[in-house]
Amino acid sequence: MPRDTFRNIGLVARSGSEQALYSLRQLVHFLQQRGCNVILEKTLTPELADLGLQAGSRKQIGQSCDLVIVVGGDGCLLGAARTFAGYDVPVLGINRGRLGFLTDVLPAELEQRVGQVLDGDYLVESRFLLDMELNRGRSVAGHGAALNDVVLLSGDSVHMIEFELFIDGLFVYNQRSDGLIISTPTGSTAYALSCGGPIMHPAIDAMALVPLNPHTLTSRPLVVGGNSEIKLRVTSFRQEPLVSCDGQQGIRVERDDVIAIRKKPQRLKLLHPPGHDFYEACRSKLGWSSRLGQD
Numbered sequence: 459m460p461r462d463t464f465r466n467i468g469l470v471a472r473s474g475s476e477q478a479l480y481s482l483r484q485l486v487h488f489l490q491q492r493g494c495n496v497i498l499e500k501t502l503t504p505e506l507a508d509l510g511l512q513a514g515s516r517k518q519i520g521q522s523c524d525l526v527i528v529v530g531g532d533g534c535l536l537g538a539a540r541t542f543a544g545y546d547v548p549v550l551g552i553n554r555g556r557l558g559f560l561t562d563v564l565p566a567e568l569e570q571r572v573g574q575v576l577d578g579d580y581l582v583e584s585r586f587l588l589d590m591e592l593n594r595g596r597s598v599a600g601h602g603a604a605l606n607d608v609v610l611l612s613g614d615s616v617h618m619i620e621f622e623l624f625i626d627g628l629f630v631y632n633q634r635s636d637g638l639i640i641s642t643p644t645g646s647t648a649y650a651l652s653c654g655g656p657i658m659h660p661a662i663d664a665m666a667l668v669p670l671n672p673h674t675l676t677s678r679p680l681v682v683g684g685n686s687e688i689k690l691r692v693t694s695f696r697q698e699p700l701v702s703c704d705g706q707q708g709i710r711v712e713r714d715d716v717i718a719i720r721k722k723p724q725r726l727k728l729l730h731p732p733g734h735d736f737y738e739a740c741r742s743k744l745g746w747s748s749r750l751g752q753d
Contacts, residue, residue: 481552530554535561571731574731584726586725608703609638645704
């Protein structure tokens with residue numbers, strides 16, 4: 459990518475985080491020195507009013523910016539991804555959270571790494587999202603989008619539910635469990651991992667279906683093609699289950715509702731500074747062992 463491609467840059471962060479605000483101020487100063495036009499998410503203007511920046515909604519940022527920089531944790535970037543994937547605008551993450559699988563620029567390296575990206579030296583990944591539609595009879599009772607996962611949960615307390623799973627119109631099984639996680643490769647290092655799911659490289663075009671405490675020892679995670687259509691029909695429960703996208707507030711599911719999950723047509727363009735390595739991220743974030751010696 460040639461230099462000066464990114465001139466209009468949108469800034470998004472979690473409001474109320476002092477660490478994020480500190481990095482935002484540093485980032486604004488750096489970007490203005492580089493001659494960039496900075497647009498701030500309008501929810502941040504009360505805390506950064508003294509900077510006198512142009513402000514806009516996420517929709518306005520998506521329509522007018524060449525690059526969006528998210529300052530926060532992976533959860534903050536998940537929310538941004540669900541918006542900005544629809545505008546085909548690339549996203550770069552500055553880590554002010556915990557793990558930082560998606561927001562992989564360290565605050566101490568902010569100017570160096572953002573400068574490399576502005577100079578056209580970066581890696582770009584295309585990450586797919588999931589569309590979820592909750593069908594009740596002939597009507598749509600709810601919908602959502604997820605970069606990490608769509609999760610069917612038994613409800614507000616621990617009770618098993620029973621549901622049927624269909625993949626591409628074919629019946630797979632009837633299961634009694636606490637629910638099911640349908641994960642993208644991006645989400646395979648999140649909730650799905652903690653429930654025994656496989657780690658999938660981000661370049662893999664696949665989804666993982668990970669049962670939550672199934673009532674049989676033979677239920678195991680299942681990996682299917684990324685273009686598969688997943689349908690779940692809830693048949694029995696003691697309290698109304700929930701379906702949630704990326705951990706957002708869940709939607710109540712009634713008996714015989716059908717949850718349809720498929721790949722979203724729009725994809726997220728996720729930028730990384732040069733030298734990004736997925737396996738190194740796994741070593742550092744997940745505590746994998748490193749080699750004792752060097753070649």
